[in-house]
Amino acid sequence: MSKKEVAKTSEAAGDAPKSKKKLIILLVAVLVIVAAGGGAAWFFLVKNQPTKDAKKKKKEPEVTAPAIFVPLDRFTVNLVQENGDQVLQVGLSLKTYDAELEEKIKKETPEIRSRLLELLSSKRASQLSTVAGKKQLTAEILYLTNRILGFKKTAPLPERLPAPVTVPPVAAEQSGSPQTTVGGLSGALQQAQPKPDTATANNPVPVTDFLPDPPAKGEDDDREGVVDVLYTDFIIQ
Numbered sequence: 001m002s003k004k005e006v007a008k009t010s011e012a013a014g015d016a017p018k019s020k021k022k023l024i025i026l027l028v029a030v031l032v033i034v035a036a037g038g039g040a041a042w043f044f045l046v047k048n049q050p051t052k053d054a055k056k057k058k059k060e061p062e063v064t065a066p067a068i069f070v071p072l073d074r075f076t077v078n079l080v081q082e083n084g085d086q087v088l089q090v091g092l093s094l095k096t097y098d099a100e101l102e103e104k105i106k107k108e109t110p111e112i113r114s115r116l117l118e119l120l121s122s123k124r125a126s127q128l129s130t131v132a133g134k135k136q137l138t139a140e141i142l143y144l145t146n147r148i149l150g151f152k153k154t155a156p157l158p159e160r161l162p163a164p165v166t167v168p169p170v171a172a173e174q175s176g177s178p179q180t181t182v183g184g185l186s187g188a189l190q191q192a193q194p195k196p197d198t199a200t201a202n203n204p205v206p207v208t209d210f211l212p213d214p215p216a217k218g219e220d221d222d223r224e225g226v227v228d229v230l231y232t233d234f235i236i237q
Helices: 004-045 052-060 099-107 109-121 133-150 172-174 182-190 199-200
Strands: 069-070 075-078 088-094 226-237
Touching: 004 109, 069 099, 075 109, 088 099, 109 133, 172 226
Parallel strands: none
Antiparallel strands: 069 088, 075 088, 088 226
């Protein structure tokens, strides 16, 4: 073997370990890249998914205490006279979310009824015939019952009473001329027949007026104490 052939053989033998090293380094780099990609995929797919406890919390709604309705005996009171004697008959229930308060309401029922009888008998039929008047009455009942039960509530604003209606004298009476009337039963029925209320017909009450009013500003928790009054009867005779 010549010297040139020996040199080529030695160079080939020296290049073999170098190529193996390069191959190993290349394989390691590939493995590192694959591992990094797998770790990132695991982080985004698994780590970001909500846990079982989180899923349970999302699925399970918050449990709130059920409402409790405490009925009171029917109230029958004489209203302030406007057009003769008028009587109000009211049946109502008090709404609360406090189970312990039900027993307290029953114990304080004599005082609650006494105060509500005084309140109801101070009303006029014209005040209670409108939605606004019934809401005012509800706010006053809530205030009285909660104060009796020991809850500090904001007192409702006093209701503005409508101005008394003055009937102008009849022109015939002013002039002194005799007034023509229809006699008999038909005439009495015509005079007693009420005139249609055009204001009420032209301005219907929106259904949102029947929703309960929100608690007043600065008032205690709206779920504390008696929160609403529900009427089972409301008759004016």
